[in-house]
Amino acid sequence: GQQVMQIPQYQHVQEGEDFTTYCNSSTTLSNIQWYKQRPGGHPVFLIQLVKSGEVKKQKRLTFQFGEAKKNSSLHITATQTTDVGTYFCAGNTGTASKLTFGTGTRLQVTL
Amino acid sequence: DAGITQSPRHKVTETGTPVTLRCHQTENHRYMYWYRQDPGHGLRLIHYSYGVKDTDKGEVSDGYSVSRSKTEDFLLTLESATSSQTSVYFCAISESGILGTQYFGPGTRLLVL
Numbered sequence: 001g002q003q004v005m006q007i008p009q010y011q012h013v014q015e016g017e018d019f020t021t022y023c024n025s026s027t028t029l030s031n032i033q034w035y036k037q038r039p040g041g042h043p044v045f046l047i048q049l050v051k052s053g054e055v056k057k058q059k060r061l062t063f064q065f066g067e068a069k070k071n072s073s074l075h076i077t078a079t080q081t082t083d084v085g086t087y088f089c090a091g092n093t094g095t096a097s098k099l100t101f102g103t104g105t106r107l108q109v110t111l
Numbered sequence: 112d113a114g115i116t117q118s119p120r121h122k123v124t125e126t127g128t129p130v131t132l133r134c135h136q137t138e139n140h141r142y143m144y145w146y147r148q149d150p151g152h153g154l155r156l157i158h159y160s161y162g163v164k165d166t167d168k169g170e171v172s173d174g175y176s177v178s179r180s181k182t183e184d185f186l187l188t189l190e191s192a193t194s195s196q197t198s199v200y201f202c203a204i205s206e207s208g209i210l211g212t213q214y215f216g217p218g219t220r221l222l223v224l
Contacts, residue, residue, distance in 0.1 A: 006153075031210060042201060042215040043154065050210075088153060090213075098144070098169060099213070101154040 004091055006102035013109055019079050021105035023072040023089035032065055032072045032091045033099065043088060046074075079109045113214035114138050117202050123222045130189040132219050134202030136182075142205040143185040144213065145169075145177065147198040154201065160185055161208065192223045 003026045013019055023032065031050045035043040047056055049065035049072060056063045062075045072089055086106045090099040114137030124130050134143060145157040146169075156169030158177040166177050174196060176188045189196055202216040 009151075033213075035213075042218055043203075043213075045212040045214070048210075048212070090154075092210075098156055098159055098167075100156075100170075101146075103151065103153040 004089060004100050004102040006087075006089060006105050008105055009103065010106045011108070013079050013107070015081060015109050015111050016078050019076040019083070019107055021074050021087050021089075021107075023074075023091075023102050025070045025091050025100075027093050028069050029091040029093060030069075032069075032089055034063060034072075034074055035088045035090065035101075036085050037088065037104075038085045041085075046087075076107075079107070081109050081111065083107060084109050113204065115202060115204055115214060115216040117200075117216040117219050119219060120217065121220045123224065124192050125224050126193055127191050130192050130221065130223075132187045132200055132202075132221070134185040134187070134204075134216055136185075136204045138204060138206070138214070139182060140204040140206045140214075141182075142208050142211075143179065144203040144205070145175075145185065145187045146201045146203065147171065147196075148201060148218075149198050157187065157200075192221075194223050197221060197223045 005024050033048045034046040037043045053067045054065040060077045064073045086104045088104045089102040116135045118133045144159040146154040155171045160166045160179040178186045200219045203213040205211045205213045
């Protein structure tokens with residue numbers, strides 16, 4: 001079945017440093033979504049990418065969808081303590097009404 | 112936040128007992144999902160529903176059943192709970208399925224002793 005892997009599993013950065021998480025699928029995706037989960041909270045939708053090579057920005061966050069639509073990345077510029085949490089990607093192959101979530105990347109930011 | 116509630120929020124039960132978790136939405140969204148979240152596995156889909164009385168299995172459906180008799184309610188039942196079903200369970204809703212945003216409920220922490 002479809003597998004979605006994320007790397008790294010965990011990253012610890014100092015406030016102000018950049019952070020990137022990568023999402024890789026074993027199959028071509030029709031779309032990919034990104035979610036953020038704060039410690040003790042529930043996942044919250046960040047963004048959706050649909051087009052090959054698409055790049056979207058939300059303030060300090062930059063999201064990319066690969067040309068082959070099998071990988072994606074989330075880059076945070078100048079991290080802040082409010083960025084702490086686990087970031088999940090979720091993709092769909094277009095053949096079923098369900099998303100497959102990645103394993104997540106937990107980000108820790110210290111002063 | 113979208114109008115999604117889950118009950119109970121916390122539950123401790125014993126192996127072999129039946130358990131039912133409830134997800135209730137006030138958004139009138141068509142799609143509803145049950146996920147479980149475990150360390151190292153992310154979110155894994157248990158079952159989902161694409162309409163009243165229309166449900167389908169996810170990747171980890173063994174040992175679970177669901178029912179949706181009304182648009183607003185999606186029930187997850189563990190017929191005979193096992194320790195491997197100790198987890199955090201999240202319900203999610205979506206207006207347009209996989210191409211739409213999924214809104215998650217607050218989660219239910221289940222401990223099976």
